Amino acid sequence: MTDANTPPHAFFLPRSGLEDLFQILQSDGYQVLGPTVVNDTVMIRPLESIAQLPQGVSDRQDGGFYRLVDGDPELSFEFVVGPNGPKNYLFPAKLKLLEFHVGNERFELDAGQPDVPKYAFLGVRPCELAAVKVQDRVFGVAEPGMFRCESETWYTLARRQALFIAVNCTRPAGTCFCASWGTGPRATEGFDLALTELRGGFIVEVGSDRGQAIVGRLPTREPTVSELELAELKLERAAEQMGRRLETGDVKELLDHDLEHPEWDKVAQRCLSCGNCTMVCPTCFCCTVEDSTYLADENITRTRYWESCFTHQFSYLTSGPERATIRGRYRHWLRHKLSTWWDQFDMSGCVGCGRCITWCPVGIDLTEEIPRFREGGHAKAENTTQSRGT
């Protein structure tokens, strides 16, 4: 991690250099993906020019609430995360996997997956880098213990080619709590370049050889001490100004300890089971692969979709969904993010981006829910399976 006292990796890129950066990315064959305003929302979309960046735009976020407001007209990154992110491109919501027909002795492949573009994510936030790291683990990128057929072709390829130009968060949103997980507001790993925005330009940190090569082609200069100090100060203040906070130390034990806590019933009264939280979560990986055919055609297409654990079809077994109540589905989701993810991947499934809070249509807030599980509930001893059964 770089700090103000070790300047060698830090550069200063004047604001006009953003255009140069964009040109370099395009000429290197990257499809540049970055934030832009779509219907009053900052979305990650393919960008044709830096003019599409939401200059002078800031956001207000709260449970079930998102509004764009006027920000500092000189800043290009004063907003925080919107509903989508790199996941939408590394792990597309809908992806045709295969097209084939049944031959005499084998399945004849007509078409495989489409080509994986070379993505450059411009303005990706530290929490999203943390989420990419989580998905790396889930999809087993380059994990030696994995069986050959268990690697995720598209993700692995897209991930290897992708360039990450992070922007550190100098202003957290009302639903941000990355500081509670240590995943922000400053990027510490997983980026090629990391920018901290000041009015006149950006402090640039290099995180990889690819990043180094790009910096060499940018009109950078040495940052002044005061510029570095200002950047530090902004990031420190951002960490202090997190809109939400989550006590993470005991959260796994808390959710494992009492599966029948009355709070599950209360939150189920509010939960719509609409699946929005899972669709905006940058770590959710559940999917469904479906066969489709067209009338009497012999071609078969297998398509993968993002799936949500809030749907019936997710756990459907002959007689109905295994998790038949909203209570059960919310409990599964929250426990997965904060508890059972540790069992599965030895890490947290939550990175503190706050999307599930903002984009829940009725503002269910896990940072409000967790403290409620600390209060009351059933005694531990009553709750073991064996004593119930015998």
Added chain:
Amino acid sequence: MPHTLSSSRPEPICGMDTWMPVPARILAIEQENFNTWTFTTRFVAEEIRKIYRFAPGQFNMLYVPGVGEAAFSLSSDPAEPETLAHTVRRVGSVTRALERFKPGGLIGLRGPFGHGWPMELMRDRHVVIVAGGIGIAPLRPVLYTLLHNPDYCKRLVLLYGCRTPADRVYASELEDWENNDAIEVLVTVDNADSEWNGPVGVVTNLLRRIKVDAKNTIVLVCGPKVLNRVAAWSFLQLHVPPDQVFVSLERNMNCGFARCGHCQLGGKFVCSDGPVFRFSDIADIFAKEDI
């Protein structure tokens, strides 16, 4: 130790893509009862047949082209991995589509997936197998393996329960096993017909008819949810240690390798952490609904 007695987890055989099933031909279809058939299949490609191995309790994703996939236990003899049998009960679109197939038909397989039964723990132990209905399918590879190696375990008991005598699957093999000294077979039905001379009632009633050396017994259970629970608890009451009771569970499966998320049971992926679980590993969530 013969290969099939180890619980090692044979690698899945994959097609050209993660989700591309490998073509296999149906060699034979045997009707087990009014809604259950055993499909014997063989991979089309010889090179696949040569490397495909499975352990008792593992499963394949069986694919009907254009219809979809479903998870089915391997129910044939793991010592003969060139022909693979799956016993299938008609419940959904895949199984109904399978019904329309004739020998020679081309289907797809992906697998084998999951962790199977703890074969290595059975050495010199008493093995009690409790199966309900079609739940005997994933246990048949265990039976084959232990009957090939009759000295491997000290005692082998099969307790099998069905709704009616007509619901029994592998009926002729059950009769063979009843006449085999290497195994004690007890079959019970919920509803008897006039021909039935055996016990009537739930399968756990059969426990009264055998004497269990609790500390020295490995229990394998597979059946409907309720049977799994009642059987597991019954053995715990007889003081069989919870780490010697194994249960095979069923969940909605889509990928088979802990990727799609559908089969989660608490923190477990039933497809890869299971489908066979040690009771003590899942005691906290075993009897929970909605989990």
Added chain:
Amino acid sequence: MPGQNVDTLRRQGKLKIAAFKFTSCDGCQLQILNLEDDLLALAGATDIAFFLEARRQAPSPPYDIGFVEGSISTPEEEERIGQIRRECKTLITIGACATSGGIQALRNWADVDEFCRCVYPRPEHIETLATATPIAAHVFVDYELRGCPINPADLLELVSATLAGRRPNISTHSLCVECKRSGYPCVMVAQGKPCLGPVTQVGCGGALCPSMNRACYGCFGPMEQPNMASLGRWFTSRLGQDARDMKRMLRTFNGYIEPFKQASDRYEQEEQRSKEQ
């Protein structure tokens, strides 16, 4: 889930399909004709037997699949639907009218005689039932295609799935899942528009209204297990809707199907209570 009999129809030559109309605007049948590019393929893969909107000749029953459009609102229709059920191995309702009663089911909360007197110069010639009810209130329905109108792609998918013997890829979860998959910004959270997406079944073909920056108005009817009360609380406490707004929002195309019906009835009572005060 589709009826078992859908599945066994295959292999006996072409599927013989018929479409029947009850009280409705014809919009759903028109959606079939709107398939245009697919229509010839559909006609090639199936035998479209009884389809007054497209053909004059009407081959005889039985039909493999009967698509039924419209609700039951006259004594004659009540009788005819029974006959059609006997003639169709599989009966599939298409659209909001057939599935939930449709717009005309709004009269179930009103006085039909009064309507007749207001609208028709000679009301004595009008023979109508007091209610307009969904097909499933009269006969067994194997499968429902939702929407006002239906999404023609759903119909094509249903026929394709039937021909392949697979389960149709038609989901029953919320619209939001599809809206987010398609990458649309949320009109409710980001703009405060009261959107019925979180309680409405997906199917309109990629979240049609949100894709046009508009709130979903529920034309595909209730999703599986919708939480009407919670969304209603949010609409009334945060998005400025009152009981009357809520009632009207729910009583559009699918007002007469549960749980939209129950929720709208509750808001109606609330509206009356607040009027009395």
